[in-house]
Amino acid sequence: MNYTFDFSVLVGNFGPLIEGLQTTLLLALGANVLGLTVGFVVCLLAMAPFWILRLPAKMFIEFFRCTPVLIQIVWFFYCVPILFNVFLDPITMGIMALGLNLIAFNAEAYRAGIQAVPKEHHDACVALGLGAWHKTVYVIFPQALRNAIPVLMTNGITILQQSALVAIVAVADLMYAGKMLATNTYRPLEVFTAVALIYFFMSLPISQVVTFLERRQDASVER
Amino acid sequence: MNMVDNINKQQEEETAKYQGAEDNSPLIEFKGVTKRFGDTCVMDEMDLKMKAGDRLVIIGPSGSGKSTLLRVLMGLEKIDKGEIFFGSNPYITVDRKGRTRTDMSVRSKIGMVFQHYTLFPHLSVMSNLTLSPVKVRGMARSEAEDRAREYLARLGMEDKLYSYPGKLSGGQKQRVAIARALMLEPKLMLFDEVTSALDPEMVAEIEKVMLDLAKQKMAMMIVTHDMYFAKKIATESVFIAGGKVIEKCDPEIMFNEPKQERTRDFLDKVLHLK
């Protein structure tokens, strides 16, 4: 290998990268807020006893889980303005596109969490005379949430990584800033390495927490 | 005071049938064996002897180190101090650096049956039985299969040869597990709470299998919570607590008039006769 590294190109160009990073964080955060809240509602709809609620929710979940995020984003950016005649700023669009995807994945995570609550606990609630409301709020949801947390966090990191795709529709996130910088400086190696490391160190702490939580849950199941 | 008088009468005749072990040569001897899990000492300088004709039942409160004793003997746990002899040969020892040394040729003479069956779920009953004889002992497959058929027939399982463990009841699984251990023709069988995970109606079928083995003079070491069964099958019994042997004697004495206060307390509690 006879390539000479020149990381000095990064030094003078931190500005655009930092701005891009802010956008990336905003996208990931916004999408997670949507995913955690609306995802729960969609999960409840998908488990509703009435098919008229259940069916659309399930179709929504399956559709977003079974198509590439890239096509969801591209579709959202090109088709929503045509179809609904709304023109929003790119970041809001990005948050909504990524949010919709995360809503579907989180709804599924919540559902798995609820189904992981042992059947015996439902029986115990009947035996203790707890009504449906009390059973749900005090017994099922707290356990379901605890079961779901590692997956919700993993989904959260995944959407942070998937947020890089908005660069393809020219939203000025970290990935986009990196691409521009790589082109302008002719130094893709240094720039893309730096960008990869930034993404990596953003997700690393969260993935460590997930590993820790999963170990603790495994240990408590064994007992 | 006669704690288990009524049970005694009922079982006296049966018990006599399984007595009569005559081989008095030593089979297993623990000498000062110590085993710690972190700070807790589960075997504390333990000494224990077993004769070749013995069926030794080990009883004691939970956490007293009964199962650990069997696991150490099977080579599943390391020890911190002491040595274990098989016949007159050293079997498990601790070297100068504190590492446990196990004589593998001796280990292959010991078989073990576990509480949770531990059958291999991806293999048929037949493959579970023939795996070790064929792959490790180098037995011809046809010979191993013949022997497997014979053992399963003896345990009344000949129609389940090609079933998978998932399709069997708990009692059937445990019978297969016993047959699997017997395939290797062990000199000593270890039974670690083999009926504890079974539904009550299946306990008797496993106990019958073990009593049949007793008739054939198989040397056994048995950890069980079932005191009636313990009394029935044992030629020798030992009470363990806090990692030490508290009392070792004939089961007649152990279950009728134990010498030690702690043994008596324990038996009172488990037999609910106080």
Added chain:
Amino acid sequence: MNFDFFRVLSYWDVLLNGLGITLLFTVSAVIIGTLLGFIISLMRVSPFRVLKWPARLYVEFFRGTPMLIQLFWIFFCLPLVIGRDIPPYVSVLLAMVLFMAAITSETFRGSLKSISGEQHDACVALGLNFRVKAINVIFPQALLRSIPPLMSNNVALFKESALISSVGIADLMFVSSNISSSTARPVEFLTAAAIIYFVVAFPATRLVDLVEKRLLLRFT
């Protein structure tokens, strides 16, 4: 606003060609990536640090960065590092293989770890040596348990493969966005492409559920 979904039909063969390219890359990367992933998982459960740590670093890095940057790095930077050109389809395949290997190694590692301690005890009690234990007892059980999550990984890779359009590989994503801009009909063509992706991925996910239930029935 009027839509003309019949226009899609006249481009049907182009879209199907795109799907063919998508599937070609996905299947190739699935095969190579799964094998590599299995080796990586063995390195990670091995007792040797020299094997464990590089494998761990690799997996953490590929799971902790966007696939798009991995793809760009391999596409634009790797040729600079090794000092020679790499054909685009090779770098794209390499990116997909490395991504796949990282996620499948985690799947295999999970199933290897899920084999209970009691199974290992039974192997000792039966006097099985390391080779027989690994080949006849542990691997078959771990592989069986891996089948459903591996199938999910395949679906995930199929979806992620849409990214290769960004470096000019003419996959389904690429041709559909190209036609959308040349015909100025994004709604029709992007929707059609999304539906094609769905039609492939959705039955696959149902199959995963089915296989999972079957396996559970038989082996627990």
